[in-house]
Amino acid sequence: MPAPRPTIAVVGAGPAGLMAAETAARAGAAVRVYDRMPTAGRKLLMAGRGGLNLTHSEPLARFLPRYGAAAARLGPIVEAFTPDALRAWSEGLEQPTFIGSSGRVFPKALKASPLLRAWLARLAGLGVEFRLRHRWTGWSADDALVFEAPGGASVTHRPQAAILALGGASWPRLGADGGWAAILRRRGIAVNALGPANCGFAVGWSAYFRGRFAGTPLKRIALAFRGRAVRGEAVVTASGIEGGAVYALSAPLRDAIAAEGRAEAELDLRPDFAAEEIARRLAAPRRKLSLPNFLRKTLKLPPVAIALLREGPDGAFPATPEALAARIKAVPLTLVATGPLERAISTAGGIAFDELDADLMLRKLPGVFAAGEMLDWEAPTGGYLLQACFATGAWAGGAAVAWARRAARSP
Numbered sequence: 001m002p003a004p005r006p007t008i009a010v011v012g013a014g015p016a017g018l019m020a021a022e023t024a025a026r027a028g029a030a031v032r033v034y035d036r037m038p039t040a041g042r043k044l045l046m047a048g049r050g051g052l053n054l055t056h057s058e059p060l061a062r063f064l065p066r067y068g069a070a071a072a073r074l075g076p077i078v079e080a081f082t083p084d085a086l087r088a089w090s091e092g093l094e095q096p097t098f099i100g101s102s103g104r105v106f107p108k109a110l111k112a113s114p115l116l117r118a119w120l121a122r123l124a125g126l127g128v129e130f131r132l133r134h135r136w137t138g139w140s141a142d143d144a145l146v147f148e149a150p151g152g153a154s155v156t157h158r159p160q161a162a163i164l165a166l167g168g169a170s171w172p173r174l175g176a177d178g179g180w181a182a183i184l185r186r187r188g189i190a191v192n193a194l195g196p197a198n199c200g201f202a203v204g205w206s207a208y209f210r211g212r213f214a215g216t217p218l219k220r221i222a223l224a225f226r227g228r229a230v231r232g233e234a235v236v237t238a239s240g241i242e243g244g245a246v247y248a249l250s251a252p253l254r255d256a257i258a259a260e261g262r263a264e265a266e267l268d269l270r271p272d273f274a275a276e277e278i279a280r281r282l283a284a285p286r287r288k289l290s291l292p293n294f295l296r297k298t299l300k301l302p303p304v305a306i307a308l309l310r311e312g313p314d315g316a317f318p319a320t321p322e323a324l325a326a327r328i329k330a331v332p333l334t335l336v337a338t339g340p341l342e343r344a345i346s347t348a349g350g351i352a353f354d355e356l357d358a359d360l361m362l363r364k365l366p367g368v369f370a371a372g373e374m375l376d377w378e379a380p381t382g383g384y385l386l387q388a389c390f391a392t393g394a395w396a397g398g399a400a401v402a403w404a405r406r407a408a409r410s411p
């Protein structure tokens with residue numbers, strides 16, 4: 001008699017849950033995926049709007065430290081499902097990838113929909129069942145998974161092992177709302193506070209600046225904070241500033257605001273020029289040009305950058321070429337609050353790693369595994385987020401099947 005197939009439930013149909021489902025199904029399990037939304041992978045599709053930065057091409061020795069304090073736990077998991085393995089997997093779905101100039105890896109299609117479509121077809125071919133519009137609400141008294149089904153009906157399911165992949169709490173309208181944190185805490189599991197990561201910040205712009213420039217990109221700038229400078233782009237918002245360069249420094253900026261109520265950063269509006277070169281250009285005769293026009297012509301500064309130079313308390317340009325050059329290289333930017341979690345790219349905090357064994361199984365809930373953004377790790381943008389979600393999903397999927405098989409063999 002062949003052994004019966006292990007039964008696995010995956011709760012959450014994002015990249016982590018779908019990868020867990022694929023891995024478990026390939027290992028021979030009967031897999032059922034639940035999600036509260038009407039369709040799978042909504043945040044993955046949203047990530048696709050920015051080109052779908054799947055992973056990064058840098059060597060693992062540089063890649064893994066991006067996970068900061070969680071690198072020790074995520075290291076073996078990413079080593080088991082590397083950026084190259086992720087690229088090969090994408091290729092297997094007929095979505096070949098390329099390495100962009102920054103080393104980031106994208107599918108050639110620069111969107112998520114063809115990849116997700118092919119992936120869901122593959123999962124269907126592997127026999128994975130979907131129960132959409134099913135919101136997980138916790139466990140019954142006898143430890144079955146409980147879902148609220150369409151129409152409000154309560155549905156229970158008792159698989160041999162379950163994988164929770166419910167995501168973080170940013171962009172809740174895409175499905176992940178962090179509601180699982182209260183459910184797990186009720187079971188005595190430590191969930192570190194969910195907060196924004198890769199987020200924007202509030203800045204006290206003048207009414208003029210906000211009204212004129214909200215939504216305007218700041219291209220080819222550098223943002224500096226406490227000795228670290230990041231080149232990239234940012235966007236002025238009505239309440240402050242967001243964008244790649246800001247996200248890259250968002251963890252230390254957020255921590256400084258939490259500790260001191262504000263973070264004093266600096267914007268370099270011409271990172272490719274030294275201050276001396278800027279001062280030399282500014283010392284040239286201005287002829288009949290106004291100073292803003294002169295700045296536009298000699299330094300190619302856009303109106304938003306020129307207005308930023310006057311955002312100081314006196315609303316005036318510094319008087320000398322040297323002082324103006326120094327301001328262009330370091331516009332003071334006081335960040336007074338972290339942007340809302342709802343608009344953050346990702347979530348800091350989550351299930352404490354101490355609660356998870358090496359298989360990503362919850363020590364207090366044998367047979368229940370967790371993967372993806374609901375674990376307590378954070379990383380900058382650059383493909384590190386999806387890489388960790390895919391890798392932890394694959395890890396938990398394989399481990400859950402092995403656990404279910406062992407449990408079935410033991411009396």
Ligand SMILES: Cc1cc2nc3c(=O)[nH]c(=O)nc-3n(C[C@H](O)[C@H](O)[C@H](O)COP(=O)(O)OP(=O)(O)OC[C@H]3O[C@@H](n4cnc5c(N)ncnc54)[C@H](O)[C@@H]3O)c2cc1C
Binds near residue numbers: 017043373374
């Ligand atoms: C605008 C934007 C752009 C991004 N771009 C990138 C990028 O280019 N590269 C990158 O690496 N990362 C990017 N990210 C981050 C990346 O999308 C996430 O880290 C990733 O989707 C998290 O995967 P996950 O599977 O852990 O969770 P999710 O993708 O959030 O999936 C969790 C699933 O669980 C479901 N769920 C939640 N609660 C319940 C419940 N109670 N019952 C049933 N189902 C539930 C949700 O509906 C959801 O489908 C981006 C994020 C955003 C918001």
